[in-house]
Amino acid sequence: MTAQGVRFDAAAARGLEAAYQTIDVILQRVRVLDALALSPGDHVLDIGCGPGLLLEALAKTVSPSGRAVGMDQSSPMVDVASHRCEVYPQATLEVGEALDLPYPDQSFDAVVSTQVYEYVADIPSGLQEIRRVLRPGARVVLLDTDYDSLVVHTEDPERLARILEAWDEHFVHRGLPRTLGAEMKKAGLRVRRVESIPMLNVAHHEDAFSWHLTRMMAGFSAGRGDCTEEDTRNWLAELERLGEAGEYFFSLNRYLFAADREALPGEA
Numbered sequence: 001m002t003a004q005g006v007r008f009d010a011a012a013a014r015g016l017e018a019a020y021q022t023i024d025v026i027l028q029r030v031r032v033l034d035a036l037a038l039s040p041g042d043h044v045l046d047i048g049c050g051p052g053l054l055l056e057a058l059a060k061t062v063s064p065s066g067r068a069v070g071m072d073q074s075s076p077m078v079d080v081a082s083h084r085c086e087v088y089p090q091a092t093l094e095v096g097e098a099l100d101l102p103y104p105d106q107s108f109d110a111v112v113s114t115q116v117y118e119y120v121a122d123i124p125s126g127l128q129e130i131r132r133v134l135r136p137g138a139r140v141v142l143l144d145t146d147y148d149s150l151v152v153h154t155e156d157p158e159r160l161a162r163i164l165e166a167w168d169e170h171f172v173h174r175g176l177p178r179t180l181g182a183e184m185k186k187a188g189l190r191v192r193r194v195e196s197i198p199m200l201n202v203a204h205h206e207d208a209f210s211w212h213l214t215r216m217m218a219g220f221s222a223g224r225g226d227c228t229e230e231d232t233r234n235w236l237a238e239l240e241r242l243g244e245a246g247e248y249f250f251s252l253n254r255y256l257f258a259a260d261r262e263a264l265p266g267e268a
């Protein structure tokens with residue numbers, strides 16, 4: 001566990017599996033795959049692979065001669081991802097730590113990590129580890145959320161502020177994208193593309209990402225700090241009402257950074 005209160009257990013794995021099959025996150029994966037620009041035969045590492053939806057797409061893309069390696073600190077996440085990817089012989093999975101990657105130097109053509117480094121306290125060390133396992137000229141794509149980009153319609157802003165303050169304990173960095181590009185450059189990763197990926201929902205239903213995220217936020221925040229269970233119950237009820245009235249609005253930005261590992265003098 002790297003953040004102050006988050007548990008990536010079996011229940012979280014099931015919750016993320018549902019949230020990450022919404023159209024919003026499917027479209028995000030398409031953009032991540034586009035930025036990664038993999039070819040069949042590539043060796044790619046997915047750090048913090050979670051329930052393995054991106055890993056499955058990576059395995060298909062590098063097939064048949066490539067290798068897609070999924071790694072996560074959470075055994076329940078690795079179990080779910082292993083089950084999902086068991087039909088792909090080119091996919092392998094293991095438990096591991098982003099700050100101590102269990103792979104030799106220069107062993108991958110590409111590294112990807114989505115929604116992970118906001119939970120990792122030591123960003124410079126994490127980026128050095130990514131650089132270490134990349135071959136010269138290899139690609140990396142990182143994607144994280146900036147929670148200050150959150151815009152949610154509510155008739156009770158003070159209640160929402162209490163919920164958001166409690167939710168802050170879910171991650172280490174609430175605004176990692178603001179500094180991530182500069183940190184990547186310092187780590188010897190040449191950033192060539194930065195994009196925002198809005199999670200924008202104006203309807204409230206199970207096929208929308210925010211339907212899942214707001215439930216996760218309520219479940220995590222209830223009873224933390226100044227946020228009561230009544231606050232979160234009333235907020236979820238309000239979102240339902242706004243949805244039924246056609247007045248629902250939720251927007252939260254994720255940011256994608258695509259970079260190449262710079263070759264050192266004397267390297268290929």
Ligand SMILES: C[S@@+](CC[C@H](N)C(=O)[O-])C[C@H]1O[C@@H](n2cnc3c(N)ncnc32)[C@H](O)[C@@H]1O
Nearest residue numbers: 008048049050072073074077097098114115116
């Ligand atoms: C929000 S989930 C994202 C899962 C997946 N990358 C995706 O976008 O579908 C964050 C994942 O990062 C993993 N994680 C967090 N900190 C980690 C660390 N220091 N090393 C390895 N995995 C980590 C968690 O266990 C969890 O599965």
